[in-house]
Amino acid sequence: MAIVTAIIAYGSFVLTYLLPPQIPPIQPYQYGALLAGSGWVAWLLLNWRQERGDPCLLPCALFLVSVSWLEIYSLGLATQDYAQGPRQAVFTALSLGVMVAMVYFLGNYRVLEEYKYTFLCGGLVMQILVMLFGVSINGATLWFRIGGISIQPIEFVKICLIIFLAAYLRQFRYWLRLGFVSKAGRLPRKALVMLGVGMAVAELLLVAQRDLGMALLLFGIFISMFYVTTGRRDIVALTFLLSGAGAYLCWKYFTHVQIRVANWLDPFAQYEDRGYQMCQALFSLGNAGLDGTGLGLSQAYRIPEVVNDFTFVALTEELGLLGIAALILGVVLLVARCFGVALRAQDEFGAILATGLASLFAWQSLIIMLGVTKMLPMTGITLPFVSAGGCSLLSSFMVLALVWIIDAQDGRSNALGGEG
Amino acid sequence: MRALKERARFLAILFIFLLVLPLVNISRYACLDNEELLRHPRNHYGAAESDLLGSIVDRQGRPLAFMKEGERRYPLGPAAGPLLGYCNPVYGLAGLEAQLSERLQGFSVPRSLNQALLLWDKRDRRGDDLQLTIDSQLQRRAYEALAGRRGAAVLLEVPTGEILAMASRPAYDPNFSALKRDWARLTRDPQAPLVERAGQGMYPPGSVFKPLIMAAALEEGLTNPQAHFDCQGRAQVGNFVLNCHDRHGMLSLAQALAYSCNVAFADLGMRLGMERIRQWMRTFQMEGRLSAVPGAVTAKLPEASNPSAPAETAIGQADTLVSPLHMARLAAIIARGGLDIEPRLLKAQVREGEEIIWQPPWPQPRRVLSAQSAQLVAQAMLLTVEEGTGTAAQVAGVQVAGKTGSAENPHGATHAWFIGYAPAQKPRYAVAVILENAGGGGRYAAPCAQKILKAALASQP
Ligand SMILES: [Zn+2]
Numbered sequence A: 001m002a003i004v005t006a007i008i009a010y011g012s013f014v015l016t017y018l019l020p021p022q023i024p025p026i027q028p029y030q031y032g033a034l035l036a037g038s039g040w041v042a043w044l045l046l047n048w049r050q051e052r053g054d055p056c057l058l059p060c061a062l063f064l065v066s067v068s069w070l071e072i073y074s075l076g077l078a079t080q081d082y083a084q085g086p087r088q089a090v091f092t093a094l095s096l097g098v099m100v101a102m103v104y105f106l107g108n109y110r111v112l113e114e115y116k117y118t119f120l121c122g123g124l125v126m127q128i129l130v131m132l133f134g135v136s137i138n139g140a141t142l143w144f145r146i147g148g149i150s151i152q153p154i155e156f157v158k159i160c161l162i163i164f165l166a167a168y169l170r171q172f173r174y175w176l177r178l179g180f181v182s183k184a185g186r187l188p189r190k191a192l193v194m195l196g197v198g199m200a201v202a203e204l205l206l207v208a209q210r211d212l213g214m215a216l217l218l219f220g221i222f223i224s225m226f227y228v229t230t231g232r233r234d235i236v237a238l239t240f241l242l243s244g245a246g247a248y249l250c251w252k253y254f255t256h257v258q259i260r261v262a263n264w265l266d267p268f269a270q271y272e273d274r275g276y277q278m279c280q281a282l283f284s285l286g287n288a289g290l291d292g293t294g295l296g297l298s299q300a301y302r303i304p305e306v307v308n309d310f311t312f313v314a315l316t317e318e319l320g321l322l323g324i325a326a327l328i329l330g331v332v333l334l335v336a337r338c339f340g341v342a343l344r345a346q347d348e349f350g351a352i353l354a355t356g357l358a359s360l361f362a363w364q365s366l367i368i369m370l371g372v373t374k375m376l377p378m379t380g381i382t383l384p385f386v387s388a389g390g391c392s393l394l395s396s397f398m399v400l401a402l403v404w405i406i407d408a409q410d411g412r413s414n415a416l417g418g419e420g
Numbered sequence B: 001m002r003a004l005k006e007r008a009r010f011l012a013i014l015f016i017f018l019l020v021l022p023l024v025n026i027s028r029y030a031c032l033d034n035e036e037l038l039r040h041p042r043n044h045y046g047a048a049e050s051d052l053l054g055s056i057v058d059r060q061g062r063p064l065a066f067m068k069e070g071e072r073r074y075p076l077g078p079a080a081g082p083l084l085g086y087c088n089p090v091y092g093l094a095g096l097e098a099q100l101s102e103r104l105q106g107f108s109v110p111r112s113l114n115q116a117l118l119l120w121d122k123r124d125r126r127g128d129d130l131q132l133t134i135d136s137q138l139q140r141r142a143y144e145a146l147a148g149r150r151g152a153a154v155l156l157e158v159p160t161g162e163i164l165a166m167a168s169r170p171a172y173d174p175n176f177s178a179l180k181r182d183w184a185r186l187t188r189d190p191q192a193p194l195v196e197r198a199g200q201g202m203y204p205p206g207s208v209f210k211p212l213i214m215a216a217a218l219e220e221g222l223t224n225p226q227a228h229f230d231c232q233g234r235a236q237v238g239n240f241v242l243n244c245h246d247r248h249g250m251l252s253l254a255q256a257l258a259y260s261c262n263v264a265f266a267d268l269g270m271r272l273g274m275e276r277i278r279q280w281m282r283t284f285q286m287e288g289r290l291s292a293v294p295g296a297v298t299a300k301l302p303e304a305s306n307p308s309a310p311a312e313t314a315i316g317q318a319d320t321l322v323s324p325l326h327m328a329r330l331a332a333i334i335a336r337g338g339l340d341i342e343p344r345l346l347k348a349q350v351r352e353g354e355e356i357i358w359q360p361p362w363p364q365p366r367r368v369l370s371a372q373s374a375q376l377v378a379q380a381m382l383l384t385v386e387e388g389t390g391t392a393a394q395v396a397g398v399q400v401a402g403k404t405g406s407a408e409n410p411h412g413a414t415h416a417w418f419i420g421y422a423p424a425q426k427p428r429y430a431v432a433v434i435l436e437n438a439g440g441g442g443r444y445a446a447p448c449a450q451k452i453l454k455a456a457l458a459s460q461p
Helices: A002-018 A028-048 A057-078 A084-105 A116-133 A154-171 A189-208 A212-230 A233-253 A255-265 A276-286 A311-344 A348-372 A390-415 B002-019 B022-032 B077-084 B095-099 B101-105 B113-122 B136-145 B176-188 B206-219 B253-258 B262-283 B309-314 B324-335 B371-387 B441-459
Strands: A135-137 A140-146 A149-151 B063-068 B071-073 B129-132 B151-157 B163-169 B228-231 B234-237 B240-243 B249-252 B346-351 B355-358 B401-409 B412-422 B429-435
Touching: A028 A057, A028 A084, A057 A084, A057 A311, A057 A390, A084 A390, A116 A140, A116 A154, A154 A212, A154 A348, A154 A390, A212 A233, A212 A348, A212 B002, A233 A255, A276 A311, A276 B022, A311 A348, A311 A390, A311 B002, A311 B022, A348 A390, A348 B002, A348 B022, B063 B077, B077 B095, B077 B136, B077 B163, B095 B101, B136 B151, B136 B163, B136 B441, B151 B324, B151 B441, B206 B253, B206 B262, B206 B309, B206 B324, B206 B371, B206 B401, B206 B412, B206 B441, B228 B253, B228 B262, B234 B262, B240 B262, B240 B309, B249 B253, B253 B262, B253 B371, B262 B309, B324 B371, B324 B401, B324 B412, B324 B429, B371 B401, B401 B441, B412 B441, B429 B441
Parallel strands: none
Antiparallel strands: A135 A140, A140 A149, B063 B071, B129 B346, B151 B163, B151 B429, B228 B249, B234 B240, B346 B355, B401 B412, B412 B429
16 A cells, blocks of 8 residues: 555656756756655655554655645746755755654654653744844744755744643643633633633734734644643634634734735735735636646746745646645545544554644645635745745654654554554 | 544544635636636736747837747837836736737637637747837937936827837836846835836826916917916915916916916916816816727826816816826827827737738827917917927927926926927927926926937938
8 A cells, every 4th residue: 555655656756757858957857866766765764663653644745745846846947946946855855864863763752741841942932033033024034044044943843832732731631621610619720821822822923923824823733732632612612712803803903914814805906016926826726727737837937936835826727626636635645644643542642742743734734725725815834745945844744753653653553453 | 532532533524624625716716717817907827928929019110029039038128118018937027018918929818628729729820919109219219318317208290199209217128137137126116117107107297288278278268369467476366376487577378388377377277167177188188098008097187176276277286197198199289280199009910920910990180179279379389499488499490399397296306397399380299208306397308308309300201
């Protein structure tokens, strides 16, 4: 099963040879080979070990990476950024290396639980540092720039926060299940404090950092993990209500939020300015049809920042409705297998952590896919394994590594005997 | 633990359904309901198949924009930059390139699979060429005449209404390499070099509005050639005190125009009233779009209703806004003795280099002004250049008629205006020049218009 999926995934590299040989110094097949080779090596190295994780995880990710790499490569040629494709291939190989290293050197993932406050503090410190010393792009301070490379720490902060949340929720899982007013007549303050902190972080990101995508994402992950752990539907509903009210207030009092909403509802009204990107994306979608234009034949390079924000739209234009449905199925498969890991886990920390990581993939894909198709306001977050960018790739593969480790150490080895 | 996993399973199933949601809009935009999107006027998809893109040529067939080695070339560079716009895969389309892209492609972009199949055999056909009425020599001369200034110039051929030059400064070079080099600066420059000013700039007309007021007052019988005005340097209109730039004393009607007396024209404006001024602007075709000049703006008619508004409007202040093209058309109407011909920029759409498949309809000259009134205004404009405010526009050996203007505006020094035509007896060329915040029209705009008229008169065999 794993081998079949892997072969299908790698089959797309054959397409590499079909790319026009326009730029002699950069041979597409060399980097295609690097990508494919590193994928194979990582797959072999992972399966070399006694403890193995879910066989579908890596092929799913490689399927997404390889299809989008072709897209990124050809968009790079169209926008005359010839280093873009090679860069992405090298980043993929490096990220795969980090993934293998994590699997080999992270002895027992349960130690993560011990260091939960380290992760929380580390994450917050990184985020505060970037707010203080980062580089601003379009009014949002989200990047460090070190030696010409932009680093977006939030990509790693979110993993830290998920690890912290998993450990925290496990510790207080019973406590949080108490009612608003418990039998002893005390308020379960921890639940409320947590709720408050979670929402405050999200709304802070939204307002101070102008990062709507990340706010939605963290909020979504938080709610998912909280619900799975505690099963408190009432608190989940209350949180939705309160954050709905919070969002309404933000809309009412912050002009940049209003502008964003107006731009979402009618991008053509601001065509010359803020709406331009979304309008071009819609034209690109309109050009797709059922079967698309074919790989490398789209005009999606007209969309500004296409490889970062709109890779998904470019793929839609080239693969058409049918092709993109297949890609979405790839994402669904990945998310489903990650949840499978949560279902198999023997340890509650593992189950909660895997749920958090799976909902990270799910929410992140959902928010950006809905954003670029104009069903939600457009946000700047990346599509895991699909968008260009080293940080996003590295972070996605690190998440994948964690899921694999949970499954290898805690799920499959124990579950083979029967139902857990 | 079991309950936890039940909830995780529920969440997983929820996500599987949620993740398919984007397909709703994708199928809507990509297949089911994309007709409107694809017909959207902003949608320039297909322009990138640019090797097949037709050329833009001037009235003599000299190239203004053409494809070479997969790149769009613009031989005139910045001289025609804002007018032609640009076309390349990175920055998209602008200017005429954008407005004419469908014609330049020769067919509309395939909208769906079926249409694409139908069009398949036509796809290797080159797009159509478009001929403009522009004369590339004169375009260049007009651009040079504006050197060192912000502003615009329009040159019309009087007998036909064809636009020979439409220059705009500050400008940009639309060739891709230059655009790539300058893009950051161009998009940030507060002087807006990307804006085409000759047909799309909106300015208060100032005193170049006076020929229209004079013609209107004559036509309405509110004044006559024998009328005279007494200028004391200022006039009281209700609570509003209107200053003249000189104490002119007694002036005839023609002299009032030649010396641009504000007191005299405030008087005429008050006699006309706002409604009739608006009506005459409509008669002079300042409202509405032009079928053969893509992108040209409509003038903003005055709306003010305070008691002194007619006086202010008559001297071209208040809230009226016009483009240089409107003012060139006004000069051409006077030059033709009261006949209006709609200005044209598009000349022909040529397929395969030979067959003309489209031409804008030949405009019928329409009388908007009686010959007598037009002649009186023409004589006053001749007087303006011979001894009035516009002497700097004189061309040796040719009689020039014209009118200067210095339009006050909130951005600093006055906009310098000049409109005129030459030769006065048998007009061939009409011109309008505006120099933003340059100062007085007679001092700055008139010499600039003189250069353009001289170049045009010299070009004729
Ligand atoms: Zn006076």
